[in-house]
Amino acid sequence: MDRRWGIILALVMAFSVLAGCVGGGGGGTIEIPELTGNFEEDVINLGKFFESQGISTIKYTVWAAGDPNSIMRIYGVVEGAHRINKIFEDNNINVKITIEHYWEDSFSSLYSKFLSSVPQGTNGDFFVNSYVYIANLAEEGYILDITEYANKYSSVLDDFYAPLLEAAKYKGKYYGIPQDTEARPLYIRKDVAKAMGWDLTGLAEKVKNGEFTWYDDYQKAKEAVEGGYANWGVIHRKGSAHPDLMQFIFAFGGRLYDENTGKLVVDREALYKWFMVEYRMAQDGLIPKDMMSWDWGQQIHPTVVGEKDNPSNTLFYIGGTWQWTEWQTKAYYKDPQKGESRPLTPAEVQAKMYYTLFPAGEPGKSPVTLSQPFMWMIASNAGKDNDKYDELKEAYHKLAFLIIIAASDPEINAIHSVISGHVPVRREATALLNDENWTNKLINLELDLSSNVLDAIKDIIKSTADPINIKFLANVSYMLDYTHFAPSHPYYPKLADILKDAIDKVLRGAMTPEDAVNYVVQKVEADPDLKDNTEIIGEIPEGWHFP
């Protein structure tokens, strides 16, 4: 009997030792490979590690949002995983990554969905969204602090534009890697200007030098509407998540954030001037009073690209670079000949749209633009749907990081830039856009992409990969020298909502600019938490006139 128990005990011990070895580390602990900064080496190490743990399939889900042409926010991750799978295959590692994806048009809705899903564990493993959400998501512990991994890949990150990397940080730590960025030009309809007899030659330079300000915009908008050349003088976007209108604050020399105190800023003077510009324009019939309620597909875009009274048109549009290609893929233009809506061709967009920086608010101030870089973010529970998640969590996180490193490949970034009208986030991607050989390969669909990714994007490439669009991206890239960012602060969405409500009331004439400034201050001070996180500076200027 004793002998039998002795054999069983010996077998158990032998099995334990064996299991420990198979587990990749002595003493029963699992040693997950460290990242080295060498992509291929790290992929192989992690692949072999997963294989040793008996993991042969790994599933991740990517959640992304945006305009219809920005689908590389999903397919970048799919392509990244494909490239890692290729390395596994070449090295006889029996591990395969699969990517599922979920898309929403509205990035603020996707953010809300992500917030409610993380505690339930039903969120995406990758979250591709605006950097403005990083602060809140990091505070809640919903996204991964990737500083340690990112530092290992400093050679890759060094190629990214520095301000974008700063936007990926919160309290000095990396919570994302830049995916794209953009500028927000002021578009001017060339056909309307021509009908008015306004020669646009050299205007972009004048705006750049601060010689053409919002005072001039007002005059030209008034001329266009009163002369019957356009239905509207100015059209802009809507909603608080879109920072377009915050450009007014910067254009009047104001600010939204104090880096020294880490608090948000309500700048009474800049707010008043912004509100006054919009108030006057709305009161004078140059901007629709219900602008903040306009429908994107039914009203805003059809007016921006439309003809006078068909359905309507505008002289100015405060928009974004990505819309340049959106007008080429979505049927916003109502063709007067056919009576049907259709997308514009690249040549038609070029023929219709002139673009400049967002002009200075008044003489003596500087022109601006505003960027809202999107980030590849990794959920803090990334890899949760896989076997042995609790034991191998760190390995799943590292693999997720490698996937976004692969998704940040210059070619993927350059393709995304061309098809979606976004500005590259890496110097190497910018170089590709200036490389005629590469752009020809793109136009001819001779890309080294997986077949499912190529299938998903080829139609968009066909309609957008045009020398005109590539030239447009090159032409607007100077705007990034003038860019500002909305604050990455947990309370910024709350302040942005208040500003959105205030401008809506100003446009509708429910409040004068002065009342609206006081309304904003009152709302901020009424919320104890927001008040503690906000500085109120400046005064409503006396004797300041617009126009």
Added chain:
Amino acid sequence: MLKRRGTIAFFLSLSLFIVILFYVIPLALTVYISFTPMKNWNVPRYLTEFVSVKNYHRLFHLLKFDPDTRNVVLTTIVFVLFTLTINVLGGLGLALATYFIDEKLSATYQVLWLLPRMTPVAVYSLLWYYFLHPTTLGILNSILMSLGVIKAPVDIGMDPALMPWGAWSVIIFVNGLVGVSYGMIILYSAFKSIPRELIIASRVDGASTWHIIRKILIPLSKWHITFVTVWQLLSLLTSYAHTFLLVEWRIVDPSWGQPWALYVFNTAFVGAKDQGLAAAAAVILSIIGILLGILALKVLGYEKMMTEPRGDI
């Protein structure tokens, strides 16, 4: 006696279980959450963190200093009072109308009035969206313009010149139409349960329709009217679905179209996702609802209705 008590306990236990599971526990959880800093759905992080009465303090601070939160209180009072009046009096009027007409016609008429209640909230709100749209796309505007009543489209729910009654009239009317059918069905059934002989006898005695309504139908349906009033009062205090969509689609001004229940929803799930503050607001709403419910039952003589009938009747 014991057997009787056991039978009572048996029959009550199921309903008691449901009440505890779906009413008492959620209310207790809401009270609990109102003492935590819960936000952004972060239950694991904030569930055991207590902030005492901070959320209540914030709420009263907002009520004191935030103009929009003050508007919420005013909107709630106006919305509940007016919509309740429409629901009860409208329901009564429809029940009376359908009671006195031919039965087949009455059924068709009732089905028509039930349509708003039967239509999914999103579809019904969408109909109102297109009806009230502040451009020529809006049915109301195009009708009024073609009749020459107005020269340019009117934005009833958003035009500052029409505030706050513009926004209030839209939410009252839309919700009133949904709720009116409920009163109609209950009160029509009540009228139908009154012995027919009473009506025939009064007719024989020369009573007019007005007399029949005043002296027979309404007095004999008093408890039904009480029920409809209290039920609708409590429903309106907590209803927000139709209003939410109309505000979201900017058919109604958010500053003047947001009753307390919608404020709770928006604070918890839209914008700030401040679930602790929303829970505090929900607790206040629950307390007001309970007090109003008790008050309404007292005023309308609920105890009298529940008294067992005297033996000599």
